[in-house]
Amino acid sequence: MPDDNSAELGYAESYGQQWIDRSKFWGSLRYHVRYQKQFIECLALEGSTKILECGSGTGEIAQYAMEQYLSDDGPAVEFCLVDISSTLLKSVRKNLTPPKRVQPHLIRATGEHLPFDDEYFDRIYALSMLWYAPNPKRAILDMLRILKPGGLLCFDIMSIFNPTGILATLSNKISVALRGGQRVAYLSPSEISFMLRQENVEIDVVGYMPFLPTALPGIGNGLNLFNLMNWLPKTRNPLLIPFCNKTIYCVKKNGRQKTKKS
Numbered sequence: 001m002p003d004d005n006s007a008e009l010g011y012a013e014s015y016g017q018q019w020i021d022r023s024k025f026w027g028s029l030r031y032h033v034r035y036q037k038q039f040i041e042c043l044a045l046e047g048s049t050k051i052l053e054c055g056s057g058t059g060e061i062a063q064y065a066m067e068q069y070l071s072d073d074g075p076a077v078e079f080c081l082v083d084i085s086s087t088l089l090k091s092v093r094k095n096l097t098p099p100k101r102v103q104p105h106l107i108r109a110t111g112e113h114l115p116f117d118d119e120y121f122d123r124i125y126a127l128s129m130l131w132y133a134p135n136p137k138r139a140i141l142d143m144l145r146i147l148k149p150g151g152l153l154c155f156d157i158m159s160i161f162n163p164t165g166i167l168a169t170l171s172n173k174i175s176v177a178l179r180g181g182q183r184v185a186y187l188s189p190s191e192i193s194f195m196l197r198q199e200n201v202e203i204d205v206v207g208y209m210p211f212l213p214t215a216l217p218g219i220g221n222g223l224n225l226f227n228l229m230n231w232l233p234k235t236r237n238p239l240l241i242p243f244c245n246k247t248i249y250c251v252k253k254n255g256r257q258k259t260k261k262s
């Protein structure tokens with residue numbers, strides 16, 4: 001583990017146990033599972049041999065990705081699962097049943113300081129992770145560092161301008177003020193665009209579930225329209241994306257040198 005991020009690790013273990021309990025609830029929401037599958041589809045995993053999930057939680061998403069896209073007789077695959085919480089990594093170790101050609105590696109680290117060489121992975125993803133990370137910008141840049149040229153990085157954000165994002169931010173601020181704990185650090189779409197403009201990448205952005213909240217105070221997911229529908233509204237319209245509940249960024253790293261404008 002890098003030694004300069006002990007403050008970031010402070011919340012990891014209490015959060016780990018919470019996520020083991022909460023992931024069952026999220027896994028019971030049909031719209032959420034549909035969204036997770038769409039996210040994994042964006043990665044185009046077929047043919048990749050070095051894959052990293054950052055913030056792997058209980059390992060359910062990696063298990064789905066392996067079964068769905070890596071269970072045939074293709075080349076050997078190195079699949080790394082990184083998480084800040086050793087409690088969660090223990091649960092991955094217990095539950096993961098990889099297909100024959102997949103070799104999983106479980107590593108405790110933070111997304112902000114990934115212990116891998118530059119340009120190592122073909123595919124990297126962070127699903128529902130960045131809004132828990134103390135420094136999401138640094139995590140995105142470190143994931144880009146270890147991505148091969150031509151490789152694909154997919155991550156999602158929850159926008160602060162969506163009703164769910166607004167409620168989640170408020171509830172986090174109140175709970176941090178009353179009980180302490182981890183402050184969430186949301187990124188706005190404009191911050192991400194600004195940051196990625198400095199990098200040599202191509203970006204595809206899709207927003208999911210504009211405007212409507214997925215949970216309401218007191219009512220929770222009881223009145224969640226997305227759970228009742230068989231499809232997820234999505235958009236590539238830059239004016240609507242800030243209001244989406246979740247937005248997926250697919251970032252392709254270019255191989256060519258960036259030409260600086262004079």
Ligand SMILES: C[S@@+](CC[C@H](N)C(=O)[O-])C[C@H]1O[C@@H](n2cnc3c(N)ncnc32)[C@H](O)[C@@H]1O
Pocket residue numbers: 008012015016019023054055056057058060061082083084085088109110111112126127128129132133134135
């Ligand atoms: C909401 S869970 C999502 C888990 C999984 N990706 C999924 O979608 O089911 C967020 C995960 O990110 C991990 N996490 C939070 N901050 C992190 C950080 N800075 N570096 C690495 N992992 C982190 C948490 O421990 C947790 O496993």
